[in-house]
Amino acid sequence: xxxxxxxxxxxxxxxxxxxxxxxxxxxxxxxxxxxxxxxxxxxxxxxxxxxxxxxxxxxxxxxxxxxxxxxxxxxxxxxxxxxxxxxxxxxxxxxxxxxxxxxxxxxxxxxxxxxxxxxxxxxxxxxxxxxxxxxxxxxxxxxxxxxxxxxxxxxxxxxxxxxxxxxxxxxxxxxxxxxxxxxxxxxxxxxxxxxxxxxxxxxxxxxxx
Numbered sequence: 001x002x003x004x005x006x007x008x009x010x011x012x013x014x015x016x017x018x019x020x021x022x023x024x025x026x027x028x029x030x031x032x033x034x035x036x037x038x039x040x041x042x043x044x045x046x047x048x049x050x051x052x053x054x055x056x057x058x059x060x061x062x063x064x065x066x067x068x069x070x071x072x073x074x075x076x077x078x079x080x081x082x083x084x085x086x087x088x089x090x091x092x093x094x095x096x097x098x099x100x101x102x103x104x105x106x107x108x109x110x111x112x113x114x115x116x117x118x119x120x121x122x123x124x125x126x127x128x129x130x131x132x133x134x135x136x137x138x139x140x141x142x143x144x145x146x147x148x149x150x151x152x153x154x155x156x157x158x159x160x161x162x163x164x165x166x167x168x169x170x171x172x173x174x175x176x177x178x179x180x181x182x183x184x185x186x187x188x189x190x191x192x193x194x195x196x197x198x199x200x201x202x203x204x205x206x207x208x209x
Contacts (some may be wrong), residue, residue: 001024001025001060001061001162002024002025002026002027002059002060002061002062003011003016003019003024003025003026003027003060003062003063003064003162004027004029004056004057004059004060004062004063004064004096005026005027005028005029005056005063005064006030006039006053006056006063006065006066006067006075007036007037007064007065007066007067007068007089007090007179008028008030008041008066009066010036010125010129011066011129011132012041012064012066012089013040013041013044013129014129014132014133015064015066015089015124015132015166016028016041016045016048016064017044017045017133018047018123018132018133018165018166019162019165019166020047020048022165022166023142024165025048025049026045026047026048026049027048027049027051027055027056027059027060028041028042028048028049028050028051028056028106029051029052029053029054029055029056029057029063030050030052030053031052031053033050033169038050041179042175046121053075053079053150054079054080055132057079057080057081057082057084057136058082060084061084061085061158062084062085062087062158062159062162063084063085063086063087064087064089064124065079065086065087065088065089065090065111066090066124067090068090068163069090069091069093069100069107072090072107072110072111072114073114074112076111076114076115077114078116078159079115080117080119081115081118081135083117083118083119084119085118085119085121085152085155085158085159085197086111086119086120086121087120087121087123087124087159087201088107088108088120088121088122088123088125089123089124089125090107090111090125091107091125091183091186091187092107092110092183093186093187093190097140097187097190097191097194097195098187099180099183099184099187103180103184105145105180106122106176106179106180106182106183107140107179107183108120108122108149108176108178108179108180108183109176109179109180112176118167119151119152119155120150120151120176121148121149121150121152121155121156121159121170122148122149122150122154122179122182123146123147123148123159124146125182125183125186126146126147126182126185126186126189126204127144127203128189128190128193128194128200130200130201130206131144131200131201131202131203132166134192135166135167135168135203136167137159137203142169142205142207143167143168143205144167144168144169144203144204144205145168145169145170145171145172145203145204145205145206146163146166146168146169146170146171147172147173147182147185147204148163148170148171148172148173149172149173149174149175149177149178149179149182150158150175150176151176156172160172167203170204185204198202
């Protein structure tokens with residue numbers, strides 16, 4: 001697939017780099033081709049192509065949003081998605097590692113509001129980037145789970161295929177309103193790993209009887 005990335009920091013690069021290795025074509029959408037993050041990403045993987053944000057969207061099958069949440073509204077309202085899948089990899093984090101929208105609504109639902117012509121799926125937010133760089137846990141006979149939320153079943157099926165390429169099992173938790181609870185799982189992970197000193201190389205798993 002052709003995959004567009006809006007934002008190519010730690011999370012965006014980890015996803016893009018691994019998916020490129022699986023045979024996907026990666027388009028970095030940035031209106032400043034000399035931005036520091038773009039140049040850094042290209043220096044690590046020169047198979048990435050850099051185009052304007054709108055061209056990346058128009059040319060892709062799936063779009064990843066991996067920007068700081070605070071800039072999402074300004075970026076998204078200027079773009080046309082024309083029914084493309086938009087994977088929301090962002091999190092609204094407020095003071096004291098709190099939910100940036102006071103838990104009244106998920107960040108993913110705001111992304112859908114700002115990009116009404118996109119099919120938004122929440123994914124790749126419940127862990128730090130370390131586990132997106134390498135999802136392999138060789139001491140266990142199961143894969144880590146990637147929980148996703150969204151209102152369109154077909155879109156979530158596509159994201160599930162990308163999860164498989166990245167080494168994750170998929171757990172569809174439900175509609176986009178469930179993204180709020182995934183964002184709370186992010187806050188749990190961040191407080192454990194970034195604030196309280198737990199090592200970051202841990203994930204969740206889904207086990208059924």
